[in-house]
Amino acid sequence: MTALKWTSEYVQRKFPDDVREVRRAEGENPDVKPTHKWLREHGLIGIQGYAERHDKTVDDVLLNECGFDSRKRKPLPGTHGETKQLVRKWLEDEDTAFSRLGDTSIKSAWSHMRKLMEISQDALGSSNLLRPARAPKGKNIRLTLDLFRAMNEELESEGSRYNYASTLKSFYGYLEMTGEVDSNPAEAVLPRMGWSYTRESPEIALKPAQVRKCWEATESVDEDTLEELGSAELRELLTQKILLLCLAGCGQRTSDPLITHAKEDIILDPADPRICFDEERKNGQGTTPIMAGLDYFEEYIGLLEEEGYEMLFPSEDSEDGTRSDGWVRNEVEKIVDRADIRLPDGSRPTPKHFRQFWYNEYFDAYEAYIAKVEDVAAAQSSASAEIVDKHYLASHRARDHFRRFANAHFETAFPTDVVISPEEIAEARNTGDEDDQSSLTDFVTRPKTDSNSTHAIVGAMAVLPIVRWNTELATSRAVREFAAMKHDEEVIDPTSVHGISQFLVGVVAISVMALVLITVGYPMWSIAVMLLAAWAFTTSSIDMAEPRPVAASS
Incomplete structure (x- = not known):
């Protein structure tokens, strides 16, 4: 069932209808593209595997295949x-x-x-x-x-x-x-x-050792006074480290951290930590791996949530609720002055030089990646540069390649315990945590074993998102039915409300039955047959028709 779910027909027809139905029941705009966070929370991150198999991003699929609208554009600034x-x-x-x-x-x-x-x-x-x-x-x-x-x-x-x-x-x-x-x-x-669109940023970049000195020069938290600090004070002390991680550890441009939504754009998945940009970014949508500081991001974003902020670097003084490019430059200036770092020509490094450090690593990895895909591109009659320009770092495999290629340099630029190693990524994937749902198809492609316990665990992980999704759909439908009855001007037959309750009980019973059957080790095909039969019995035996008016008693 999992293998067949993420087909083109499902993604283009039933999936958008199901998503709209649940978002409508949750009070959200059903036509606006759901965020990656929403998809993960509702067990639907399997769409990422579908997107990667078709050489697309998740946003490409949601906008072009599913027909969702883009999120609202940021307003024009100023008062004119x-x-x-x-x-x-x-x-x-x-x-x-x-x-x-x-x-x-x-x-x-x-x-x-x-x-x-x-x-x-x-x-x-x-x-x-x-x-x-x-x-x-x-x-x-x-x-x-x-x-x-x-x-x-x-x-x-x-x-x-x-x-x-x-x-x-x-x-x-x-x-x-x-x-x-x-x-x-x-x-x-x-x-x-004298400007030319073919020219790139200056090639002068910081060395890994210089980035390390800047990291050590950022404001630090004294463990002895940690318990005395409030969330706002602690967040302020972590701000410079997070900014440096964004620029040198994630390759962001000066303005990128300022348009980053802390929960929606930063994916703190231990198996593939990354930042996903939307169309508001200067160069459009894109994804970059988080190379270092996952623990720092988790702590910092948790503090933002406590204070009710959504943007990564919030400001209550600005019209759009975030900091300015000038603030980024000022913070970087403080860091490099404290670290006493200068470029070969004697000038002070700016945010673009930290990004250039990351970009140099990216470009070397990019060239190595081209060498690997060139044969495939030639077989497909496609230009390799076009393939890599569009898709490099868009899939977790390409990001894994980048991590392996650049890990040693980042371990020089940041403390070893701050850098996310390829081994940590592999270990996180092996634990099979919830975010591993990003590839529901992985469960199908894994080799079968003779172990009943392993078979049961893999089956449970594949079925649970589907059971949960069906439950949410059933709940949203029942809520709408009840709301329709509640506002009916006529007297309602109590048996209709009872039917909804009975329907929900049936859904829960089927979910429990699935878990029990999986736990005792029944073959997956037999479980599927029994669940389908139970579902058919439940839906056919419950009257969910229009509420019947009851004659008022005299």
Whole structure:
């Protein structure tokens, strides 16, 4: 049964209906894409195995095959209403009338405009991006130059600056065409900036020993005073370590930690700890392994939950509830000054140099991975670079490859007991914890043994998520039936309510029977037959029809 469940037909037809039904009963929007956390909590992480078998991400499957909507985009910042209105109108026309931009490009343009409005707020004193294009000749160029100079500080690579400036140029071009502005100063200034989209970030990176010195220079917790600290104080002391782990241990860009949802995006699965980015990220969706500090992440996120925060680095002073890029740079500056670390040219390292340390390891592992998949790619008539660009680190196998390849360097950069070794990953998978459900198909592909006890345990692990899922579906249906009866204006026959109770009792009884049969070692095929027969008997013997009105007594 488990082997057949995650088929294309199930994923594209029945699975979306079942998910929507339960989310509707829970009071959630049934059409919005469920989070990875929600899927795990409801025993449905088997969809990850399905996605990997089809060379897709889970989000690809949920959005494109299941038809769920993306989570709501982050709002445009600032207070300038006309800029917000025209940005929305521009992207709406691009999407529906011009059809020049695909879904991914529309999302990227929205993300670019959000960032440009933030940069404008800092550089020009207002989020009004219309001001440079409406200024008199001469002043329009000066204002745009000021904006582009600020982009030099805010954006890490020349490629990023070029892309963001190109988005602004397209926005101004649309406004000039519709008569909203008098000029397109970005079009005149951009060619003179010398930016090229083909250039990458500086190759200068920190050495593992330098990262280690920075780790040792972060604020530490004194065990003697640990019990005296409140959750807010303890979280504050862990902040710098978590930031360094995000940049050097997970390869995040400066702004990535600020859009990271602590519970939804950080997957603290001991068998495959990772961070999953959604479409709000500058470079779109993606997944990176957590190479170090799993215990620190668990402690820190637990403290965030105690205080009621959702974002990884929360701020009550900002409009969107999270810290700014400037805060990240300031914290890194404190760390490198305390560690007395400088680059070969004498300059102070910035967040991008910590990411570059991670990226160097990534690139070496990437090249080794290409060598392994090149033959397969050639057989499939696909370009190997395209395959790896899209899928490297998207599957747990690729992340395992990265861990094995880069483990030694990370053990130099961080204390050995902080780094997550490949052996720890393998051991966690062998324990068969709940998050191992990420591959329900694994239970089918494992070789059979003659041991009844092993057979029973494997069978139990495969059946339990299905029993639990059926129970939740039955419960949600019964809740809706009862709610419908409760609001009926007519008098309801008590036997209808009794039927619902009887139905729920039947579900529980079948679940208990499954556990008993598995425990005593019955063959799985015979258990399946008995459970199907019991289910058919339960559903056919209970009247779940519309409630019957009872004549009122005189």
